[in-house]
Amino acid sequence: MYKKLKIIVVGGDGYCGWPTSLHLSDRGHEILIIDNLSRRKIDIELGVDSLTPISSMHERIESWSELSGNRIGFEFIDVAVEYDKLIQVLKFFQPDAIIHFGEQRSAPYSMKNSSTRRYTISNNINATNNILSAIVELELNTHLVHLGTMGVYGYSTSGFKLPEGYVKAVFKLKDDMGNEIITEENEILYPPDPGSIYHLTKTQDALSFAYYNKNYGLQITDLHQGIVWGTNTKLTSRDPRLFNRFDYDGDYGTVLNRFLVQSSQNLPLTVHGKGLQTRAFINIEDTARCIRLAVENPTDNSDKVRIFNQLAETHTVLSVAKMVSSFTGAEIINIPNPRKEDEEHELSVSNNNLVQLGFKPILLNENLLEEVKMITDSYKHRCDHKLIPCTSKW
């Protein structure tokens, strides 16, 4: 048995937030979604739309209530800006946990121009700080669970497994006489190496979490997630009104989504550069499950932030393209890489903390076929070809 919790999901209308909210509601937790609906508004700004048709937030919640008998609350608040509203809601709801998805989460969008750079920094840093500051101000005993990214580490490992958040390090320093000193072993945050403005904000968040934990004793779990794939979960599939979004545009569509829509449109799969960049992947159903594991197994008021790597497996971009091609017969082509990155590197990652809590990942080769069918069969008519390429270059 597990304890029924009062949980606020900030960003609960988004791609990860919505399936997570349903998953937690289905477990009997009391869910309140806070969202500014910015993801839908950015679609309007970019002139794009989810490949899957999605209902309004109000319709989502009503149909969920109708189907499950569980009520999910919704407050339309911009947590990066409307601090006073956030305070009122937290004071009233007294959450056991806050799950924080309330950040601009596209690397290409964050790199488009100075306006998107500035929005991403300001929104993400202020959203995180407002939530932290509100917990301190109200003296809540609330566990904050934050969605981070594998990208805080940089993407390359060589002969070693990426640890979870922290690394043991020995420093070479000098004493006052100029003689070399080797320090004792220290545990430090793994040195950050962000690959975009978006990733930068998550490394800055990590410093905020460490400080609020150290100074105010806040309970915080930071989940460094791989690239999420998949659209619907068992619960969002129950009714078209519950469907989750599927982004395929050049800014918000991640690599696997691009390959899937390209297949459905009989277009070649576009691999950026050599395609030997290794990436971490996780299915959307597993995102919800991992967050549930983190929330239902809170950290104590310990001496540091708890950090999990939230991923199922790693693959090179090229091998993912080959996997999709094996199902669909699509051609694979290499195009110039729009990003500054190492195009050929290993990545081996520990996800031991989640495995210890019971995480059994869904793997690409078991479930990708179903996803391909859903996309190619049902919604390919909704795809606008010209939105697929990534036009944001850096």
Next chain:
Amino acid sequence: MYKKLKIIVVGGDGYCGWPTSLHLSDRGHEILIIDNLSRRKIDIELGVDSLTPISSMHERIESWSELSGNRIGFEFIDVAVEYDKLIQVLKFFQPDAIIHFGEQRSAPYSMKNSSTRRYTISNNINATNNILSAIVELELNTHLVHLGTMGVYGYSTSGFKLPEGYVKAVFKLKDDMGNEIITEENEILYPPDPGSIYHLTKTQDALSFAYYNKNYGLQITDLHQGIVWGTNTKLTSRDPRLFNRFDYDGDYGTVLNRFLVQSSQNLPLTVHGKGLQTRAFINIEDTARCIRLAVENPTDNSDKVRIFNQLAETHTVLSVAKMVSSFTGAEIINIPNPRKEDEEHELSVSNNNLVQLGFKPILLNENLLEEVKMITDSYKHRCDHKLIPCTSKW
């Protein structure tokens, strides 16, 4: 001979910004100050005032022009908010260098309540990002010189000298089989350990600088400065209309200033806790000189941010109290420490990069007496006793 430069000083009305602007103008550089005058506005908010009477910005600039024949420009802009105005000014002025003091710089102020926490984070992170983003947007070849703080490192060393920004580290990791791996030597940013929300922002700035340098090739120098003491410089002393500010209130007055005003008021010197915290110090004249050295010796578009430790000497708080007491005869008392900090630690710091550029520091024991006289003799009647204690606790 040195090259005459076009320099923007963001925050040029402040305690460090004003003497630096005069120093650089006196060297023949073309100076444009950008400031939102927030420091004066915070005085109003806190009901405090500089011990030294200071002129308005317009009077400062007019009198400087009258006395020196050098014109300093002034634009009233909030760089954290008014991005479009910032862009217009940068486009027109085409600076060779931007000196960035445009941040809320009091640790106690940043820790007062959620409003000051939120202001400090939002102002400092957005100010820095807006300046960086504007340099990228306008494709300027501008050297950014930023005032950081020694507090990014945490304050404690033990048997070693704090290096300048970077440290050589060896990591202990595991391979896929679980065997321990010792990595080769890496150079990483010295692990941050901020002691307040204010210090946190400077560690977040450091990540922004590293990313903008890596991705956009920006030339950046980050100066990690110790506690500044002293009021007037040779140039601000030339006329009362040029006088620099002297803060003695519990939020903005630093430790040495507190001891000086306490002496002048025949009050005991209040040492927080044991007073065996070691701190780094630098004279205000040296702040201006060090920044000049950084600006006149720009970094190339190298592979990393250049980081200097900007300090002259280190002392325990208690030894500084004893130094003041030796001049004034004031009593020393220990009071409960309002901060969470180690009250007894060493601090040894390298300032080799600035010394190599010619920095010859002014030391406390040579010049403190003059400062004491100026405060005790001339302005003690302007002191309001009840503003001295630090009321912000954390």
